[in-house]
Amino acid sequence: MPAVYKQDQLFSNLKTYFGYDSFRTNQQDIVEAVLNKKDCLVIMPTGGGKSICFQLPALLLKGVTLVISPLIALMKDQVDGLNANGIAASYFNSSQTTQEQSAIIDRVLNANLKLLYVAPESLVGLQNILSERYISCVAIDEAHCISSWGHDFRPSYQQLGFLKKTLPNTPFIALTATADKATRQDIVKQLRIEHAQQYISSFDRQNITLEVRAANDRISQIIKFIRQKPNQSGIIYCLSRKTTEQLAKKLKTNNIPAAAYHAGLDFDKRSKIQEAFVRDQTQIVCATVAFGMGIDKSNVRWVIHYNMPKNIEGYYQEIGRGGRDGLKAHALLFHSYADVIQLRNFASGASNEDVQVAKLDRMKQFSEATTCRRKILLSYFGELMANNCENCDVCRNPPQFFDGTIIAQKILSAVYRLQETEAMGMIIDVLRGSHNAAVLAKGYQGVRTFGIGKDIAWKDWQHFVIQLINQGFCEIAFHKHNALQLTEFSKNVLFDGAKVALTKPVAVTEIKTPTKERKTRTKRTRTKTKPKTDANSLFERLRLLRYKIAQEEDIPAYLVFSDATLKEIERVRPLSDDDFLKVSGVGQRKMEVYGDEFIAEIMSFMGSKAKKAKKKDTVLITYDLYKSGMSIEEISIERKLASTTIYSHIAKLYSKGKNINIYDFVSKSDVEAVRKAKKELNAPTALRPYYVHLNEELDYFKIRLALSVVDKD
Known part of the structure; x- marks a missing residue:
């Protein structure tokens, strides 16, 4: 077609x-x-x-x-x-x-x-x-x-x-x-x-740092975490409504602005909390999973799971609400066995209870993993990653590995011999040579891998199988009764001599020590990289300008520009419409509506340096063409700029006192309508309030032209 x-x-x-x-x-x-x-x-x-x-x-x-x-x-x-x-x-x-x-x-x-x-x-x-x-x-x-x-x-x-x-x-x-x-x-x-x-597309959100901690004294850990990230928006997910209320109250008593959100609140209350968060009026929301799907806020810098999610899909979606603008974000998960018990109770009696429990077990394995956490996330969705990410707590504080290639080959061979139709328990029973009824009924005592792992305990085999799943060497088919199946990586191990690194099982009583060591080392790293905020930085000034415009326009701040675009504006420091339009995230409409104010803020920040850095004023080039007798359309074609941009230049030229026949471009009735709107709206600087007030009947460029007359009178 x-x-x-x-x-x-x-x-x-x-x-x-x-x-x-x-x-x-x-x-x-x-x-x-x-x-x-x-x-x-x-x-x-x-x-x-x-x-x-x-x-x-x-x-x-x-x-x-x-x-x-x-x-x-x-x-x-x-x-x-x-x-x-x-x-x-x-x-x-x-x-x-x-x-x-x-x-x-x-x-x-x-x-x-x-x-x-x-x-x-x-x-x-x-x-x-x-x-x-x-x-x-x-x-x-x-x-x-x-x-x-x-x-x-x-x-x-x-x-x-x-x-x-x-x-x-x-x-x-x-x-x-x-x-x-x-x-x-x-x-x-x-x-x-x-x-x-x-x-x-790739599921890999490389900008999100992944971290799991033991759920010891969670509240004090969270307070410390937030204080190391001042002025940053974040979401804390909790399992119960009561926990959201208690946590928000605790944060407030520690002078941390937070609100609780859950389905038990009435619609208006929930809407107000969400609106305040989206508009940067509330820094932190403590919420049940009822919160978030409707959030398109791009500058959430961190997501904390106070409790463990019920499955990896939910966890992935929830942490994905951080760093939508592509800038760095942090995902912190607290893990406790009590959460697992509670979530198992929630799943009990559900029509798809078996699937829910299997997915919960997979989430638990993610939390307890000694493998790169990003590898686990990606392999869960069928995306295999060969190298470690170096941006999760396991990669930053790696455990001791040994060459587990032979063990891996035995497991994968058993999966293959059982035609990728059996779950983990049966695979281990076959490896250990079990003569239980299920094995014998299916005749598995006759397969070549039967009993080749008698020397390894059942629990230890389970530990190794989970690691293979985590590393993407096999996967669980939840819709096929949790059968283990081979992946593209399996062939590399079975036939191409690929090596597999595994960790040895650790006794439960020994687990606390490495966790403490990891926590201490992570803390030292975090202290070194503790962020500093400069209230007088250009980014902060642009952020405050964005907030002011958003308040006037009654829209969320990120809809003006995302944090990523503000960072780019800070780096490039555009001093003309042309340069401003080249910034990623700045379209024609936003340049026309917001460009003047942001360029003025940049020039104010740069002071005398702005005059030296500024090229020949693009507006004056338009003025030369205007004086030569060219029409707006002709200037637009000559300069390869939108006609609305040229109209914006005309408005600026008139405001600067240049000889412009302004009423060639805007009618007197339009000027009077804008003059009246300015009084009724209490003189906003943003253009959108005028646009809405005038029932969207006057284009933005006409409003700008009219304001150039009104402001000069």
């Missing part, structure tokens, strides 16, 4: 609306597949750029892209972000009045909307527009919710299968950050997109 777009349109829109000059891994392929009307399954880590995979095609497809999303809070954040980037988006859910919902449907009917977010439960209200006349694409976010194999199964998602039948020629894109093999198969089957192209 021929492409319905030009490739240069993709890159132009990517920069204009999202501020990026290039795609991340797989993004371009996914976007092009959607534009060519192909169904897709996208597995991409949190913060990996999933949203662009359907938001960018939406701009080029005729009609509206329908986005299925599980939480109202998630919809609101996404829509706020899109609107801030100049993209027409809205949401449709139970929080709205009938009139508001009717207005949204009218926008779809009149082709005035590019993206519409909706919860599965609210689809019934959109029946009149669920046709290929209006819907250009369907995106199912958090797609793992459709599968009972997934860690966050939601029955409401299972009704979504009817959509493909209703919209057979419409491209579907299912997206999630956490799905093992069984869950992936279930997603495409239930959505009826069995032939979907699958794009599985």
Whole structure:
């Protein structure tokens, strides 16, 4: 099928609306597949750029892209972000009045909307527009919710299968950050997109430091941890509502700003806590797992698990809420056997109890591991990593290893001889030559590996098998009764002479000593690298400016610019519109709306150095062309800049007293409307309050032109 777009349109829109000059891994392929009307399954880590995979095609497809999303809070954040980037988006859910919902449907009917977010439960209200006349694409976010194999199964998602039948020629894109093999198969089957192209990005979030500690005196450890990271946003996950309340209270008594969040609070209270956190008004939230899926906040710098999560998928998703901007983040997990007992009780009686318990055991093994923790995480999702990460507590304080190649070969050989159909217990029974009923009933006493490990205790074999799983040499197929199966790495060990390093089993009474040593060494390292915050640094000044703008615009600060973009602005120190636009994360719209204020802040910080560093003023180049008689469109083509940027130059030139016929570009009635708005809004410096106040009827560049007149009068 021929492409319905030009490739240069993709890159132009990517920069204009999202501020990026290039795609991340797989993004371009996914976007092009959607534009060519192909169904897709996208597995991409949190913060990996999933949203662009359907938001960018939406701009080029005729009609509206329908986005299925599980939480109202998630919809609101996404829509706020899109609107801030100049993209027409809205949401449709139970929080709205009938009139508001009717207005949204009218926008779809009149082709005035590019993206519409909706919860599965609210689809019934959109029946009149669920046709290929209006819907250009369907995106199912958090797609793992459709599968009972997934860690966050939601029955409401299972009704979504009817959509493909209703919209057979419409491209579907299912997206999630956490799905093992069984869950992936279930997603495409239930959505009826069995032939979907699958794009599985690396699960490796290298910017997140992984650490596990024993749950001894957790509160004092947490207080110390937070004090070493001043002014940084963080989330602390707890198993019970009571614990969130107690922990938040304890932190407050130690002058650490924190709020408790759990499902027991009423909707308004939960919304206010979440809003305050997203907007940097609350630094820390102590929460149950009810908190987080709707959080698109990019500058969470750390995530603590006060209690152990019930499975690796949940743990991975929760730590993924840290460092979404790509900057360094820290994931700290406290592990105790009491948590394991409590979680086993929670799973008791569930319809998929066996699967839940098996996944909990895998989480427990992760917590107790002597293997690189990142290797374990990645191998769980089917991604094999040959080298250690050097960014987890095990890698930084490695245990003593021995050459366990022969042991590994025996285990893998037994898995192979039993045709990859048996769980760990049976594998060990065969290795040890057990004559129990289960072994004899299946005739396993006749396989070649039977009894080749009689000299090693059952518990010790278990220790070695878990290490092989952790290192990716075999894997557990949860959907096949927890059978052990071989991986790509298995062949290297069985046939190609690859070596396997293992640790020896440690008696329970001996475990405390290395843990203390590791803790002490980690503490020394942390003391050396304790961060220093400079209230007068350019980054801090830019952060405060961002916060002020966000307050005026009534949006979260990260929707103005992410921390990563602020860091880039601090490094580059752009002093012109052209240079500001080159910063990753700065699109055309944001340069026009925020550029002046940020450049002014940089110049104020640099002082006299700014004048020396500044090149020929780009605004004056525009003025020379204007004086020569060129139109806005002609100047735009000559300078290879958007016409809105040229209008911004005209506004600046008029403000500086240059001879500009300003009313050639803005009407007197528009100027009066902005003058009136300025009085009614108490003179905000940001442009968005004017835009909203004037019912979005006056473009930003017109508002800027009008303000240049109002401010000069």
